[in-house]
Structures are given as structure tokens and as C-alpha cells.
Amino acid sequence: MKKLIVISLVLTSIVFATSCGDSKTADNAAKDAGNTATAEENKATENPSYDPKRGEGKFTTVELGATLDAAKAGTGKKVYDVKCGACHKLTDEKLVGPGWKDVTSRHAPEWIMNFITNPDAMIDKDPKMQAQLEICLVRMPNQSLTDDDARNLLEFMRGNDGVK
Numbered sequence: 207m208k209k210l211i212v213i214s215l216v217l218t219s220i221v222f223a224t225s226c227g228d229s230k231t232a233d234n235a236a237k238d239a240g241n242t243a244t245a246e247e248n249k250a251t252e253n254p255s256y257d258p259k260r261g262e263g264k265f266t267t268v269e270l271g272a273t274l275d276a277a278k279a280g281t282g283k284k285v286y287d288v289k290c291g292a293c294h295k296l297t298d299e300k301l302v303g304p305g306w307k308d309v310t311s312r313h314a315p316e317w318i319m320n321f322i323t324n325p326d327a328m329i330d331k332d333p334k335m336q337a338q339l340e341i342c343l344v345r346m347p348n349q350s351l352t353d354d355d356a357r358n359l360l361e362f363m364r365g366n367d368g369v370k
Contacts, residue, residue: 262327263320282362322356
């Protein structure tokens with residue numbers, strides 16, 4: 207009787223362990239294939255609706271002051287500490303994602319805010335992001351940041367880049 211119980215437990219454990227493996231369903235596989243196809247189509251057709259200076263999202267213009275908004279930058283640092291600091295350093299050193307040093311001179315403010323609030327579409331459509339993905343090997347997760355969070359982070363990035 208004990209042998210039967212032990213065998214049952216072992217078989218149950220094996221079934222449970224194998225069911226927790228790769229849970230990619232046919233729907234997910236089709237979706238992944240569709241995303242790859244969409245990214246390739248956008249590259250091939252140079253998607254005219256995509257503006258590489260603006261990015262993919264709702265921000266078409268972002269008004270920046272000549273000087274740093276310290277209150278927004280302070281709030282942005284709090285967002286960075288909670289949501290961003292585990293993957294991004296404030297230097298040019300890559301951690302999981304690229305370092306943030308000089309990010310505001312490499313990208314337009316609209317592009318940065320669109321990427322913060324809409325990383326999936328940006329990664330799928332922006333050739334620079336696709337090249338960055340090949341280096342980092344990890345897609346930036348959508349942190350579900352608000353527009354205000356994105357604006358505060360942008361101001362924090364500006365401060366990090368030396369805007370006073």
C-alpha cells in the first residue's frame with residue numbers, strides 16, 4: 207500500500223512539474239509570430255505613420271523649460287528608484303537596460319515619453335530600439351506609468367544630464 211502511495215505521489219509530482227513548464231499556447235505563439243511579422247513589415251515599408259523622432263504614442267510635443275523643474279525631477283527620482291533603478295544606471299554603464307547618461311541628448315523628449323508610456327509598440331516599430339534589444343536581450347516591460355510619471359522621469363533624466 208505504501209508503494210502505491212509513493213508511486214502516485216511521484217507521478218503526480220511529475221505531471222505537475224511538466225505542466226508548469228513552457229505554457230505558450232497556440233494563441234500566444236500566433237501572437238508572437240504576428241508581432242514579428244508586423245515588426246518586419248514596418249522595417250520593410252518604412253512605416254510612414256511612424257516618426258522616429260517622435261516615437262509611437264500620443265506625445266507629439268513636449269514643452270521643456272530652459273531650466274530644470276526641481277519638483278518634477280524630485281518626483282521623477284522617486285519613480286526611478288521604484289520602477290527603473292533595478293535595470294538602469296544613471297551612468298553610461300549597461301545594467302539590464304542601457305545607462306541613462308546623456309539620454310536626453312540622444313532622443314527627443316517626445317520619443318522618451320512615448321517610450322516610457324508605450325514601450326511595446328516602440329520596440330516593435332523603432333529600428334534603434336530593435337538594435338538596442340539585440341544588445342540588452344531583454345524587452346523593457348511596460349511599467350504602466352502615467353503621463354505625469356513619464357514627464358517627471360523626463361525631468362529627472364534632464365537633471366541627470368546636467369540641466370540646471
